[in-house]
Amino acid sequence: MTTTRTNVAVIGTGTMGSAIMWRLSERGVPAVGLEQFTPGHDRGSGHGESRIFRTAYHEDPAYVPMLRAALRGWRELGEQTGEPVLTMTGGLSIGPSTGVIVGGSLEAAKVHALTQEILDPAEFSARFPTQRLREGDTAIWEKDAGVIRPELAITGAVRRACELGASVRPESRVLGIEDGPGDTVLVRLDEEVIRADRVVVAAGAWIPGLLPEAQLPLTVERKILAWFPAEDPTQFGPDRFPIFLRDSPEGTWYGFPTMDGKTVKIALHLGGRETDPDELDRVVHDEDTAPLRDLVRHYLPGLSSRPVRAAVCMYTNTPDGHFVIGNPPAYRNVTVVSACSGHGFKFAPVIGEIAADLSCGSTPEFSLELFDVNRFAD
CATH class of the missing domain: 3.30.9.10 (D-Amino Acid Oxidase, subunit A, domain 2)
Incomplete structure (x- = not known):
């Protein structure tokens, strides 16, 4: 059993995980992405050729400032990868x-x-x-609305993260998350243990199985x-x-x-x-x-x-249709980012920034009150 040391381990390199890897790597933060399939796969929620981007958000006006930042992020990713990630159609x-x-x-x-x-x-x-x-x-x-190409977005963000120094482990299913020496977190795979200062769980539908003690009602x-x-x-x-x-x-x-x-x-x-x-x-x-x-x-x-x-x-x-972003009290130095509730893909670049902020001990630009990981505790 080998042990790999890193600053941040990101579990799941799909919609949110790929963007988190990209944003961490832009900051020069060493990161390892753990993907049970292959980035850009069709087994979860980040496939199907097209996703909607829109700005006048009927779900809650509080999302609009994040959408403006996300639009800049999609354009930035397209420029960096040379891929037609976003097509504006109205x-x-x-x-x-x-x-x-x-x-x-x-x-x-x-x-x-x-x-x-x-x-x-x-x-x-x-x-x-x-x-x-x-x-x-x-x-x-x-x-200000259009089409995002999900497979190009995910594979492009992962590729860009790796160009900037990150590494990704495809076909690597996480078996468990536990406290490590000091303030570190251990992520166990079949034949490897990742020892990280911080872990971000962005595994979508697989979150409850990875974080059972968080008791998230997903x-x-x-x-x-x-x-x-x-x-x-x-x-x-x-x-x-x-x-x-x-x-x-x-x-x-x-x-x-x-x-x-x-x-x-x-x-x-x-x-x-x-x-x-x-x-x-x-x-x-x-x-x-x-x-x-x-x-x-x-x-x-x-x-x-x-x-x-x-x-x-x-x-x-989630029960209220809003995302979950934050640190479950039951887990030390673990951040959960996901539960897109069918409308989250468009936010990936800005949520990537938010998760990078949380991983680096910085205060995100946007309020996370709507997405509080503890709001279902009662």
């Missing part, structure tokens, strides 16, 4: 004016003086003929992504078909412009079978895509209502 929020999506977006824009356009039905139909409004719907357009939800062929793909390109979120009677759902020049991806935001990440059913069944087929048929003229491919991913949810 974005649509559609639904009842008093609904969560439209009402929350308007509130966030009001609090932070964001620019939005409320489109009347005639203007909406003229600008976006491949979307069909329901009677009574309100449509809002925002400029649930894992099986989600379906589906790609529908376009009759005329030019009508669904990033220049004509922006990212969107819709609040419909059938549920809250979202979609993207075509990224492959052939198909359009959509998915339901809420609803899904609770699962275990190690026992996830990764086969997409016909009944899984039935709700998405109905949505395409009703709201997206120009798309075939039969998907040509589909995939399974996971949401790791």
Whole structure:
């Protein structure tokens, strides 16, 4: 059994872990990333070709300053890696004016003086003929929205971290975390022990198994992504078909412009079978895509209502839908960063900075009250 010494060990190099590695390495902090699969894998929550970036955040206006920093971070990562990590398309929020999506977006824009356009039905139909409004719907357009490519983002951040001096152990499943000599923390693998001054756990759906004494009330939800062929793909390109979120009677759902020049991806935001990440059913069944087929048929003229491919991913949810960032009292010198609750990918660069601050003993720029790791203690 070999022992490796490092300043920071990051468990999980997916959505958040890759960004944490990148931000630590930029500061010259020695870091080791531990990944049970391979960076950019399709076994968790950081795959599927596209993720939404948006600024008028209906979940809570408190997120908006972090989003502004995250937007700068995505552009910075693209410049450093030379990869098309971010494509700005603008974005649509559609639904009842008093609904969560439209009402929350308007509130966030009001609090932070964001620019939005409320489109009347005639203007909406003229600008976006491949979307069909329901009677009574309100449509809002925002400029600062677009598509993040998750696989490119994760592999690019890991590659950049390694260029700056970090190391990554792929195919390395963590068996346990325990106190080490002095104030260090020991992370046990099959044939190696990592002895670190600080450990950051960014393992998404696997967090409860790694930190059982933290007693975090996280649930894992099986989600379906589906790609529908376009009759005329030019009508669904990033220049004509922006990212969107819709609040419909059938549920809250979202979609993207075509990224492959052939198909359009959509998915339901809420609803899904609770699962275990190690026992996830990764086969997409016909009944899984039935709700998405109905949505395409009703709201997206120009798309075939039969998907040509589909995939399974996971949401790791907290009871209130907000993230968990902080130091569980049951663990010394361990920071947990995750529980994205289905909307966290877009924050990765700024959460990477926050985790780097915490690992280095610095005070983060942003308040973490909303994400307090102890808020579920009672």
